[in-house]
Amino acid sequence: MLDTETHNGWIQFIEFIQNRCTSAEFENWIAPIKFVRASVEEVVLEVPNIFVQEYLLDNFKEALAHFLPLKHTGEPAIVFQVTEQKRENASGMNAEPEPEEAPAPQFEVKLNRTYTFENFIEGPSNQFVKSAAVGVAARPGKSYNPLFIHGGVGLGKTHLLHSIGHYVLEHHKKSRVQVITTEQFINDIVDSLRNKSIDKLKRFYRSLDVLLVDDIQFLQNRLNFEEEFCNTFESLINQNKQIVITCDKAPTSLKLSERLIARMEWGLVAHMGVPDLETRVAIIKHKSESRGFNIPNQIAFFIAEHIYNNVRQIEGAINRLCAHSRLMSHDLTQEIVEKILSEMFQISSNKKVSVENILQSVAAIFEVRVSELKGESRHKEIALARQVAMYLAKELIDDSLMKIAAGFGGKTHSTLLHAWKKISDQVQINEPLRRQVQMVRRNIES
Numbered sequence: 001m002l003d004t005e006t007h008n009g010w011i012q013f014i015e016f017i018q019n020r021c022t023s024a025e026f027e028n029w030i031a032p033i034k035f036v037r038a039s040v041e042e043v044v045l046e047v048p049n050i051f052v053q054e055y056l057l058d059n060f061k062e063a064l065a066h067f068l069p070l071k072h073t074g075e076p077a078i079v080f081q082v083t084e085q086k087r088e089n090a091s092g093m094n095a096e097p098e099p100e101e102a103p104a105p106q107f108e109v110k111l112n113r114t115y116t117f118e119n120f121i122e123g124p125s126n127q128f129v130k131s132a133a134v135g136v137a138a139r140p141g142k143s144y145n146p147l148f149i150h151g152g153v154g155l156g157k158t159h160l161l162h163s164i165g166h167y168v169l170e171h172h173k174k175s176r177v178q179v180i181t182t183e184q185f186i187n188d189i190v191d192s193l194r195n196k197s198i199d200k201l202k203r204f205y206r207s208l209d210v211l212l213v214d215d216i217q218f219l220q221n222r223l224n225f226e227e228e229f230c231n232t233f234e235s236l237i238n239q240n241k242q243i244v245i246t247c248d249k250a251p252t253s254l255k256l257s258e259r260l261i262a263r264m265e266w267g268l269v270a271h272m273g274v275p276d277l278e279t280r281v282a283i284i285k286h287k288s289e290s291r292g293f294n295i296p297n298q299i300a301f302f303i304a305e306h307i308y309n310n311v312r313q314i315e316g317a318i319n320r321l322c323a324h325s326r327l328m329s330h331d332l333t334q335e336i337v338e339k340i341l342s343e344m345f346q347i348s349s350n351k352k353v354s355v356e357n358i359l360q361s362v363a364a365i366f367e368v369r370v371s372e373l374k375g376e377s378r379h380k381e382i383a384l385a386r387q388v389a390m391y392l393a394k395e396l397i398d399d400s401l402m403k404i405a406a407g408f409g410g411k412t413h414s415t416l417l418h419a420w421k422k423i424s425d426q427v428q429i430n431e432p433l434r435r436q437v438q439m440v441r442r443n444i445e446s
């Protein structure tokens with residue numbers, strides 16, 4: 001039974017939305033939705049996969065509620081049918097990729113050439129995790145499985161992860177190794193759903209001997225991807241294939257399902273600490289020498305004393321000094337070093353970003369007023385800019401959510417969390433927004 005009014009509502013919604021998203025977004029996410037039928041109470045839509053459904057609800061729930069009948073909860077009354085599930089159900093849900101298929105496809109392994117065990121400097125803060133990594137690389141699938149490496153930003157997690165990859169490829173030539181960021185894992189799934197090659201992708205992952213997964217924290221709040229990851233994970237572990245995961249926090253602090261957290265704790269959980277002064281000096285010496293540049297001990301200590309909690313920043317400092325000394329021929333003195341690096345030291349010493357800094361940068365780049373960001377306006381541009389500011393505040397400020405939220409004219413911490421989740425999701429799929437957010441970040445950090 002077709003209800004014309006509901007059907008018209010759907011058509012109007014499509015027209016409304018067409019002017020509010022980019023044509024790429026529209027093509028990827030909206031166009032594939034098929035209208036099935038409508039009644040006075042609800043509309044039935046067919047979506048190619050669950051991600052399209054999520055996208056629609058995450059982004060346009062309010063608009064949908066405006067055009068379509070409502071449930072008693074006030075949510076738009078939509079019944080979704082998933083094309084892919086219908087097909088999978090027919091052929092056995094969640095079936096393992098079919099065995100008689102051709103060999104799993106090859107994908108290029110993207111290991112950073114310089115991230116090797118040889119280039120990794122050991123110290124008390126990372127000795128344990130390094131030996132665990134070496135153990136895993138020497139006997140993949142036979143020592144700790146999975147190996148879970150966690151620690152702060154710029155401390156060498158990715159470096160160790162890639163080192164395992166290099167070692168395995170060198171010593172077990174036939175092994176199939178892949179390193180992947182969690183973001184890329186999600187993007188690959190979305191792409192393969194779009195061009196209907198999901199089975200090929202699943203087959204690829206499940207044929208690996210070693211899977212190296214970087215930054216698993218990005219799997220948080222991505223429910224359906226989490227499930228796919230969990231399936232891949234179990235499939236590999238059950239075949240004694242090695243998995244190594246890195247993360248910015250311990251498994252128990254992740255907002256993931258208990259099932260997945262328990263799985264990740266099965267093997268060995270190793271913490272990567274902040275290197276002590278001597279280790280930092282050794283890193284500085286090693287990095288500068290590998291650039292053909294000799295930094296005197298005294299200066300290496302000087303740098304190490306000033307940049308203490310992030311090896312990536314130390315590298316940035318070395319790069320600046322290298323560039324400088326290539327241009328100027330005089331020797332490095334502490335004074336010159338201080339001058340060149342003062343800007344960096346400042347950032348690292350008063351690295352504390354405030355809500356006010358963020359509001360100002362967002363206001364400048366999104367062309368709105370700070371007062372509007374702190375206000376209540378639901379105007380689309382302002383609301384988006386406000387959510388970006390909230391997202392960045394949560395990312396960049398190490399303080400309680402309640403305190404951060406208060407900086408936005410007394411919003412609640414759940415508003416902040418909601419904004420954070422929304423923008424975290426959006427920056428994965430919305431390239432123009434991602435670029436704007438990056439611009440704001442650079443603006444804040446400069």
Ligand code: ADP
Pocket residue numbers: 115119120121122126151152153154155156157158159160283311312315
């Ligand atoms: P994370 O993934 O933990 O954020 P990365 O692995 O990307 O950090 O490391 C940041 C940079 O610091 C890389 O260039 C890496 O080579 C370097 N680095 C970190 N720790 C060490 C170490 N112990 N020895 C040598 N280089 C290191």
Ligand code: MG
Pocket residue numbers: 157158159214215
């Ligand atoms: Mg990393």
